[in-house]
Amino acid sequence: MDSDTKRFRDAVEARFARQVESLTDSAELRTLEEGRATPEQCDAFIENVARAHLRSPQLLAFLYALAPPAAAADLRHNLLEELGLEDDAGRSHPELLEDLLAGAGLAHRLPDVAACADEDLRRIVVDPLLYGTLREVGLAALTEIVAFEYMLARVSGRFARALARHRELPPPALAWFTHHSEVDVAHAEQGLNDLEAYVRYYDFTEDEALTIVELALRENVFLRRYWR
Amino acid sequence: MRLVGATLYALRIPFVEAFGHSAGERRCSDSVVVRVRDEAGTEGFGEGAPRPYVTGETVATMLDHLTGELWPRVAERELPSTGHLAGLDAFLPDTRLPGVVAPHAARAALELAILDCMLRRAGRPAATVLPPRRPRVTYSGVVTAGPIDRAVRHARQMRAVGLHHVKLKVGFDDDIARVAAVREALGSEVSLRLDANGGWTLARAVEVLTAVAPLGIAAAEQPLPRDGDLAALRSAVPVPLMADESLVTLADAEALIADRAVDFFNVRVSKCGGLARSLAIAARAAAAGLGVQIGSQVGETAILAAAGRHLAAALPEVAFTEGSFGTLLLTRDVSVESVRFGHRGEAPVLTGPGLGIRVVEKTLRERAVAVRELGAER
Numbered sequence: 001m002d003s004d005t006k007r008f009r010d011a012v013e014a015r016f017a018r019q020v021e022s023l024t025d026s027a028e029l030r031t032l033e034e035g036r037a038t039p040e041q042c043d044a045f046i047e048n049v050a051r052a053h054l055r056s057p058q059l060l061a062f063l064y065a066l067a068p069p070a071a072a073a074d075l076r077h078n079l080l081e082e083l084g085l086e087d088d089a090g091r092s093h094p095e096l097l098e099d100l101l102a103g104a105g106l107a108h109r110l111p112d113v114a115a116c117a118d119e120d121l122r123r124i125v126v127d128p129l130l131y132g133t134l135r136e137v138g139l140a141a142l143t144e145i146v147a148f149e150y151m152l153a154r155v156s157g158r159f160a161r162a163l164a165r166h167r168e169l170p171p172p173a174l175a176w177f178t179h180h181s182e183v184d185v186a187h188a189e190q191g192l193n194d195l196e197a198y199v200r201y202y203d204f205t206e207d208e209a210l211t212i213v214e215l216a217l218r219e220n221v222f223l224r225r226y227w228r
Numbered sequence: 229m230r231l232v233g234a235t236l237y238a239l240r241i242p243f244v245e246a247f248g249h250s251a252g253e254r255r256c257s258d259s260v261v262v263r264v265r266d267e268a269g270t271e272g273f274g275e276g277a278p279r280p281y282v283t284g285e286t287v288a289t290m291l292d293h294l295t296g297e298l299w300p301r302v303a304e305r306e307l308p309s310t311g312h313l314a315g316l317d318a319f320l321p322d323t324r325l326p327g328v329v330a331p332h333a334a335r336a337a338l339e340l341a342i343l344d345c346m347l348r349r350a351g352r353p354a355a356t357v358l359p360p361r362r363p364r365v366t367y368s369g370v371v372t373a374g375p376i377d378r379a380v381r382h383a384r385q386m387r388a389v390g391l392h393h394v395k396l397k398v399g400f401d402d403d404i405a406r407v408a409a410v411r412e413a414l415g416s417e418v419s420l421r422l423d424a425n426g427g428w429t430l431a432r433a434v435e436v437l438t439a440v441a442p443l444g445i446a447a448a449e450q451p452l453p454r455d456g457d458l459a460a461l462r463s464a465v466p467v468p469l470m471a472d473e474s475l476v477t478l479a480d481a482e483a484l485i486a487d488r489a490v491d492f493f494n495v496r497v498s499k500c501g502g503l504a505r506s507l508a509i510a511a512r513a514a515a516a517g518l519g520v521q522i523g524s525q526v527g528e529t530a531i532l533a534a535a536g537r538h539l540a541a542a543l544p545e546v547a548f549t550e551g552s553f554g555t556l557l558l559t560r561d562v563s564v565e566s567v568r569f570g571h572r573g574e575a576p577v578l579t580g581p582g583l584g585i586r587v588v589e590k591t592l593r594e595r596a597v598a599v600r601e602l603g604a605e606r
Binding site for chain 1: 387
């Protein structure tokens, strides 16, 4: 679909933008930003963010295994960064999420949050697959990962400010959010390139690829993960 | 062993996206889940989906009927032996409710809960009462109402997940164009059925079905309202017909067979009053040479989905099976195990104790808009 890749990219980006708009317009985010969330709701949000991303290295490793040559270097870089092994990366992202829980006084919740994250991963493996081959499964998974990068580049700073203002979290606890607000601008752009490379390498037609993207984004993936 | 307590949960679980048909649009589930508890503390879960336009029941009438009529007549009574659906059917009282066709959603919910409880207490799977004839069930997809371009998108999604059978909701001004567009999106190898939910007149049904018949239509479900002349339509169009809203009771089944009104019965566990009555209707259909579809209720949870799967796996012949959408439709389901079908619509028979799923009571409480506790004392 060489001649269609620009149209595919634009269509995917438009769907990401709609999902982000739906998040930023949501009652859930407004409640958090306006300081109307109860402490329990704030804590649930923090735990859900940690649960959603605590096992991201495993998911990135899966995507790295499926990566087409043109996207392999990007995905390897993202994986090493998640693991805190890229140049000057410092702490791994799961460790930053642990810092978030600890800074919010929720360190004691880490075993339960980790167990939920493990169960989420387990269900991906044991639930019946919707698609017939890894080609489609990989596209659906990559779509969701890139959608989060696209969203975090635009909204994670707002999450951090809301939690600093209304939950009084100190900057070190918010490092996961601030890090993503900085690096994911590049990640999101690069992620769209990787999606293009993926559909080209694995010979998707535009219709076929967009259908899988739409299925992956049928509901707002951000609200589903952060406000369970 | 006797039942000593029950809890009713009126659920409201939002859908991932709205589900529309000619009789209305639904954005969340409105099932009622029944949890029963026996003297030993064993629990069982059942579910019914009240539909005013099908059985005539609503959530409110279902809750009241369970509370005032059904539960008092089963509480503290010795339960029948595990292993025979007929014994359980006889154990449940045959109740009526003014203004409704039959209080079948309430009966189904209680029947399933008691069956689940009895099987769990014995540590036995549903195969004890419904021995499966096949290891897996193959589900159809359903394309909902809405603009034609959205229907086409849904059809492409169903093709992407490899579904062999798709049903399209019709009953609108643009039906002929809608069917043509969806058929083109699906390709010729996918079996396509139509469901008008009683939304056509006889003349309109003849017009649409005659026009779309060359596109290859496996069946047209409930083309006319419940009291419509299906036999007249059947003799006028070259498309097989299926009864749904017209088929709630065994008496309905007998009347439809006597009138030679349809080619298929859509048997749904909630609509037909539970597994025992569904089996009886399916057996009657088979004896009359009719095909059977095991249908589902839009928005049903894993409980009714599990019951439907056991039924679909146990019958000698099933033309089509629907349901088990799980989190493809519900933002959250109620069981530990996913019941959602996978690629090609396939899903395995459930082999765990009882109905084969573990219901998460905490989820029921979180998603309930009303909860009623029922004790044994009268």
